[in-house]
Amino acid sequence: MSQVNLRRISIFCTLAIASFAFGDLQNEVRKIVSRTDLHKGNAGIYIIDTSTGEAIVDIDANDGMIPASNQKLLTSGAALHILGSDFAYRTQLFYHEDDLILVGDGDPTFGDMELAGLTDWGTERQMLAEEIKPWVKAVFDTGVKEIETLWVDDRIFDQNFIHPSWPSDQINNWYCAQVSGLNYHLNVFHFFPYPNKGTTASLGSYTPVMPWVTINNRTSSKTGKGNKSSFWVARSPNSNKITTRGNVKSKHTVPVKVAFHDPAIVLGETLAATLRLNGISVGEVKRVPETNQASTEYLGSGAELLFLRETPIAHVLKRSNRDSHNLYAESLLKRLSASATGRSGTFDEGAKAVANIVAQRLGSVQRGLSPSDGSGMSRKNSVSPKTLARWLASFQLSEPVGKTFLESLATPGNGTLRTRFKKLPLEGVTVHAKSGYILGVSSLSGYIVFDNGREPIAFSIIVNNVKGSIKNAKAMQEQIIAITIQTLLN
Incomplete structure (x- = not known):
């Protein structure tokens, strides 16, 4: 028998064995799903x-x-597709005719102290203070002692800071922080009451230190045995008027967080206040009007x-x-929107761009695909x-x-x-994955990467409509990955 025929038989047998193994795996996964109580979930x-x-x-x-x-996973992959792996956010500070102009690019990292190694x-x-110091030094080194206006230019994104379908009762929480062309400190206040x-x-x-922000402290400080800590923070809509309430029984060593309003202005005011502390007079902080020309032209x-x-x-x-930080994902969405359209990035245009990129990479419009944020x-x-997957x-x-x-x-x-x-x-393997959770939903998607050089496996396991705890859904996801690894390594 010829070597060619032997090779064909070998390939056929390999595919047949693989097909048999995959069929067994499908059945085993069905058994795992059927015996898992998903609390009416699917x-x-x-x-x-x-x-x-x-x-x-x-x-x-x-x-x-x-x-x-x-x-x-859709957002970040689409951002990589359109921006490239060499892309970098560029935040610039200009001096022009007695003014400073801070030009944003949507970078969500400035003032993220956990990213900085806190x-x-x-x-x-x-x-x-250390993170903003290079900006202050750059101005100080010019010898300029008076700034007429500090302009903030956040027009890389539009000024719809909050997605319209986010839960209205959660928009002051850190995970619903506003999304701006200039971001600072993850766009949240941190309070450490005692x-x-x-x-x-x-x-x-x-933090951040903002003396221009109005804070109405309505807390109590009862420390008796029968008292409990119940400190919380509220912010009035479309403003940075803060009200603190509840009782503080003991010192808080981790922050209580609340999202602040209009991050670009907050960053501008913070920079202006720091410049003043360093002997440089700064007049008003203003936003560059949306109707202005592109920054490189009007400067x-x-x-x-x-x-x-x-x-x-x-x-x-x-x-x-890795950390599932929402501000970062939304900054990627609006930034890819800006690159795709040549206009200020928006939630809607970003979602459309994601759908288009998915269709482009997979070869057709995908059934059931409807990105929103x-x-x-x-x-x-x-x-x-x-x-x-x-x-x-x-x-x-x-x-x-x-x-x-x-x-x-x-x-x-x-x-x-x-x-x-x-x-x-x-x-023999490494799992690289993204988990997901909102009420009634548990998801896990990613890769199984093999040490032996075998090409990776991609997977997606999504559970919806869970009417109770998602604990069983998460356990099911892990069991499915375990049986998949076991089947493919044997």
């Missing part, structure tokens, strides 16, 4: 071999489902670039996907597990974009997977 599962495009498991995976934070909240204020016996509690060293040839801050997209992707907070997002498979991990995408995901023991897969035998 699951969709799609697992794909990235080398062949063959579906290994396909269970109720064709219809659109709410992905929760798995939406970030390990002790007690040092946050000092770390914030008790004053028998009086109103002290608000402590809240004119006499503008002097004083400082440039660059943030590689990889840093933003990791905070979005970038982070997955919106319940109007819809994507099928099949589309999401195929989307992951479309990124060749040997290419720069695919490598950057993979490295942005959490692995067991870190990020949002720090408590997941503790009982999973991971010898």
Whole structure:
């Protein structure tokens, strides 16, 4: 028998064995789903071999489902597709005719102290001062002692800071922070209250320091045995009028957070206040009108670039996907919108761009796909597990974009997977994945990467309509990954 025929027989046998194994895996996964109490929830599962495009498991995976934070996989992948793995956010400070102009690019990292390596909240204020110091030094080194106006230019994004379908009762929470072309301190206040016996509690060293912000302290400070801590913070709509309420029984060592309003103005006022402390007079802080020309044109040839801050997209992707930070994902969405349209980035145009990029990479408009926001907070997002797994498979991990995408995901023991897969035998493989949760929804999508050089497996497991705890849904997801690894390694 010829060598060619032997090779054909070998390939045929290999495919037949693989097909048999995949059939067994499909049945085993069905058994796992059927014996799991999902509290009236429904699951969709799609697992794909990235080398062949063959579906290994396909269970109720064709219809659109709410992905929760798995939406970030679409957003971040689309941002990489359109911006590239070498992209960097560029925030610029110009001096022009007695004015300073701070030009934003949508960078969400400025003032993110956890990203900067914060390990002790007690040092946050000092770390914030260090982060803004280079900007102040750049102005100080010019010898200028008086600034007429500090302009903030956040027009890389529109001024619709909040997505219209986010829960209206949660928009002051840190995870619904406003999304701006200039961001600072994750666009949230941090409060560290401590008790004053028998009086109103002290608000402590809240950050960022903003003396121009109105704070109405209505707290109590009762420290008796029968008293409890109940401190909370509210912000009036479309303003930075803060009211603190509740009781402070003991010192808070981790921050109580509330989203602030209009991040670009907050950053501008913070920079102006710091300049004044360093002997430089600053007049008003104003926003560059939306009707103005592009920054490079209205500044004119006499503008002097004083400082440039660059943030590689990889840093933003990791905070979005590994840590599931919503502001980062929304900043990616609006930034890819700005690049796609040449106009101020918006939620709507970003969502349209994501859908178009998915169709482009997968070859057709996808059934059940309807992006709404970038982070997955919106319940109007819809994507099928099949589309999401195929989307992951479309990124060749040997290419720069695919490598950057993979490295942005959490692995067991870190990020949002720090408590997941503790009982999973991971010898010979690494799971890179993104988890997701909003009320009634649990999702897990990502890759199984093999140490032996086998091409990765991409998967998406989404559960919707859970009427109770998602604990069983999460356990089911991990069991499915475990049986998949066991089947493919044997």
